[in-house]
Amino acid sequence: MDPILIAEAAINGILLGGVLALLALGLNLIFGVVDIIWIAYVELVMLGMYAVYWLVTAYGWPLPLAALGSVALVTVLGLLVHLLIIAPILSSPPVNQLLATGGLLFFLQSFATFLWATDHRSLRLALPILEVFGMFLSFARLLAFAMSILAMLGLYLFLTRTYMGTAIRAVSQDREAMALMGADTRKVYLVTSGIGGAMAGLAGALLIIQYSVHPHFGAAFGPLTFMICVLGGLGNMIGAVVASLLMSEVISVGGIITSTEMAYVVAFVIFIVAIFVRPEGILGRRE
Amino acid sequence: MLEVNAVTAGYGEFTALWDVTLTVNAGEAVAVVGPNGAGKTTLMRVISGLVPIRTGDLRLDGRSFAGRRAHEIVAHGIAHVPEGRRIFPRLTVEENLKMGGFLPASRRHYAESVGSIFELFPVLAERRRQRAGTLSGGEQQMLAIGRALMSKPKLILLDEPSLGLAPVMVLRLFELIRRVRQEGYTILIVEQNVRQVLSLVDRAYLLEVGRIKVEGRAADLAEQDFVRKAYVGI
Numbered sequence: 390m391d392p393i394l395i396a397e398a399a400i401n402g403i404l405l406g407g408v409l410a411l412l413a414l415g416l417n418l419i420f421g422v423v424d425i426i427w428i429a430y431v432e433l434v435m436l437g438m439y440a441v442y443w444l445v446t447a448y449g450w451p452l453p454l455a456a457l458g459s460v461a462l463v464t465v466l467g468l469l470v471h472l473l474i475i476a477p478i479l480s481s482p483p484v485n486q487l488l489a490t491g492g493l494l495f496f497l498q499s500f501a502t503f504l505w506a507t508d509h510r511s512l513r514l515a516l517p518i519l520e521v522f523g524m525f526l527s528f529a530r531l532l533a534f535a536m537s538i539l540a541m542l543g544l545y546l547f548l549t550r551t552y553m554g555t556a557i558r559a560v561s562q563d564r565e566a567m568a569l570m571g572a573d574t575r576k577v578y579l580v581t582s583g584i585g586g587a588m589a590g591l592a593g594a595l596l597i598i599q600y601s602v603h604p605h606f607g608a609a610f611g612p613l614t615f616m617i618c619v620l621g622g623l624g625n626m627i628g629a630v631v632a633s634l635l636m637s638e639v640i641s642v643g644g645i646i647t648s649t650e651m652a653y654v655v656a657f658v659i660f661i662v663a664i665f666v667r668p669e670g671i672l673g674r675r676e
Numbered sequence: 677m678l679e680v681n682a683v684t685a686g687y688g689e690f691t692a693l694w695d696v697t698l699t700v701n702a703g704e705a706v707a708v709v710g711p712n713g714a715g716k717t718t719l720m721r722v723i724s725g726l727v728p729i730r731t732g733d734l735r736l737d738g739r740s741f742a743g744r745r746a747h748e749i750v751a752h753g754i755a756h757v758p759e760g761r762r763i764f765p766r767l768t769v770e771e772n773l774k775m776g777g778f779l780p781a782s783r784r785h786y787a788e789s790v791g792s793i794f795e796l797f798p799v800l801a802e803r804r805r806q807r808a809g810t811l812s813g814g815e816q817q818m819l820a821i822g823r824a825l826m827s828k829p830k831l832i833l834l835d836e837p838s839l840g841l842a843p844v845m846v847l848r849l850f851e852l853i854r855r856v857r858q859e860g861y862t863i864l865i866v867e868q869n870v871r872q873v874l875s876l877v878d879r880a881y882l883l884e885v886g887r888i889k890v891e892g893r894a895a896d897l898a899e900q901d902f903v904r905k906a907y908v909g910i
Contacts, residue, residue: 434725559764559775568764569724571750571779571827 394645397524402641403634404530407537410633412610413617414541414626415588421561421624422581425475425486429494430589431607431614433470435501437463437593438602452455452514456594460587467586471579492582494607501604505521511601540591540632544584557581561624616660622670632671636660677702677862678723678754678831683724692718694886695732701833705863707894709871710883716866717759719883720835723864724756725749736830751779753830755797759839759866761820765809769800772808772819786827793822796855815846818852823855832856834865838872850876867900874898 416430437459444455474489516529548554555594559567560577568574600606617636621628636656644654663671678855680699686692692715699754708716721727723734725746734742741752750756755776764772770788771794777786794801797818803811817837824832837853838846850872857863857876867873874894882890882897890897 470879540754552774555767555774556778557773559767559771562766563762563765565726565746566758567775567778568726568746569750569756569758569762570775570823571747571782572775573745573747 390646395642396522397526398642398645399420399638400524400526400529402638404424404526404534405641406634406637407534408592408636409610409614409617410630411537411540411588411592411595412614413629413633414622415585415592416614417618417621417624417626417629418544418557418588419581419585420558420618421626423471423475423479423578425479425483426490426615426618426623427470427585428490428611429470429497430585431609432494432497432501432594433463433466433589433613434596435584435602435606436466436497436588436612437598438600438606439505439510439593440590441499441594441597442512442602445512452512452598456591459594460590463590463593464486464583464586467582467584467589468579470586471510471582475582477576478518478577490659494611498604498607505604507603507605509601509603512597514598517596527599529598533599536595538592540588547584553577553580616657620660620670622672624668625672626673628670631645635671677704677737678701679733679735680719680723681733681735683722683729683734685718685727685729685732687727688716688748691730692886693722694729696883696886696888696889698881698891700862700864702830702862703860705857705865705877705878707877708866708883709866709868709870709873709880710889713885714883714884716883718833720756720758720833720864720866720884720886722784723749723833724754726756738879750829751781753827754833755824755829755831756822756825756833757835757837759835761812761813761816763808763816763819763823766807769808769811769819770804772823774798779827783829786826789826793825796825796859797822797852812845813841814849817841817849819831821852821856824842827862829861830863831862834863834867836866836868836871838867846872871898 412431412434416427420426439457440459440462444458445452450458470493474493478486478489514529516527519526519528548558555579556567556572557580560574564574567667613636616634618629621632639656639659640652643655680696680698684691684694693878696719706751708719710716718727722729725744729742736752736754741749743888750870752820764775773790777783777789782789797813800819800822803815808816811819838849846869854876865877874897878892879892880894880897881888
């Protein structure tokens with residue numbers, strides 16, 4: 390095996406890990422604060438991808454503007470998911486909440502199929518391929534990685550430097566105590582869901598420049614995202630980033646050495662073994 | 677300042693408080709004592725809005741706040757230091773205090789408030805960048821009290837502040853609560869350490885199975901067999 394190819398795959402793994410980390414952080418943030426897993430999270434990403442696709446191809450928007458459009462649209466969807474689906478069942482048993490967001494998943498999949506059929510749609514961007522030390526790196530992936538890092542940095546600063554961000558972390562530790570501090574927990578939930586939506590919208594924009602979109606896009610990335618969240622420790626932000634990089638390296642490097650299918654098998658085996666050894670995730674539950 | 681008027685409250689089918697009436701005047705320190713399960717913590721949670729009332733009324737400075745939610749009641753000027761401290765363990769000491777001053781009106785005085793709390797509890801200043809979960813029990817209680825003071829409340833509710841603390845720490849804590857009093861705060865305190873709390877407060881109520889049984893001046897009550905009653909509940 391050519392070491393250059395493996396190095397290239399390793400770098401591609403890191404680049405993929407950035408976007409996966411963005412997804413895992415969004416999902417983890419909502420879980421940590423609202424205590425609900427949005428099974429349909431990657432379906433929101435899929436809608437963001439379609440948003441960029443149609444804004445660019447049908448309406449002729451420039452890509453950056455379409456990306457902002459996707460962020461805005463999915464932020465609103467995130468707020469709606471919370472207000473219409475989560476808020477009414479906040480005190481129901483967890484399994485009902487899981488079923489409700491699972492129902493949303495099938496609804497969104499079917500809705501997308503109904504509107505846009507099962508065609509795989511791609512932006513067909515002519516983005517350059519960079520050659521570095523004999524490795525070929527896609528500019529789209531580098532861009533997606535850089536944007537993911539920036540978004541995560543922004544999230545970090547928000548969660549540590551602002552009153553609302555600190556309150557979001559506080560609510561994830563003790564929601565009743567935070568109500569005693571004067572924070573309306575309903576508002577904190579809504580803000581968290583909006584941020585989760587915004588991150589899904591951004592991820593959608595970053596994925597559509599690399600992959601084609603279809604109504605079942607979530608079937609590929611959804612399970613991977615949940616696996617990463619569980620592996621890193623549900624609600625644990627740093628764990629999510631570590632697990633993202635680990636999984637994307639296994640998939641990317643493993644894919645080069647064997648085949649993509651085999652790499653996924655290996656990734657899931659690692660996941661299963663890790664969960665047996667450390668059921669609370671690599672870095673434990675929550676930071 | 678605080679009037680609890682004929683309040684009945686509970687959880688689901690269970691009634692924890694029956695027709696409870698209690699007042700706290702401005703500048704006063706008042707204790708609620710009684711055996712375990714008497715409803716003391718429920719009373720505190722009712723006042724801070726965590727448990728809704730069924731009948732009766734709650735007033736602060738003559739204005740009713742019955743039916744308000746917890747976060748609105750803080751803005752009215754009542755800060756609740758809950759049982760078990762309930763600090764945010766994975767936030768730093770400073771972040772905990774920042775959350776105590778979460779209300780927009782408190783944010784403007786942040787630096788000044790933090791300064792006065794560090795003066796009152798110097799150990800918190802030393803540990804400001806430490807995660808609150810790494811503090812000792814006594815330090816955590818100081819943090820919980822300091823956090824409540826960040827909103828500059830008119831009334832501060834202290835629920836079992838000495839719970840789980842070593843005897844030496846309990847004495848120090850009471851000394852600190854005495855100093856909080858001297859700062860001019862009005863206090864309503866629930867305590868198991870009946871003797872010590874009676875030396876701290878002006879008046880006290882004895883709560884038994886959800887009803888106020890005895891009420892009086894702390895000095896008078898300390899002389900009666902009230903202390904014994906509070907402990908054993910007969």
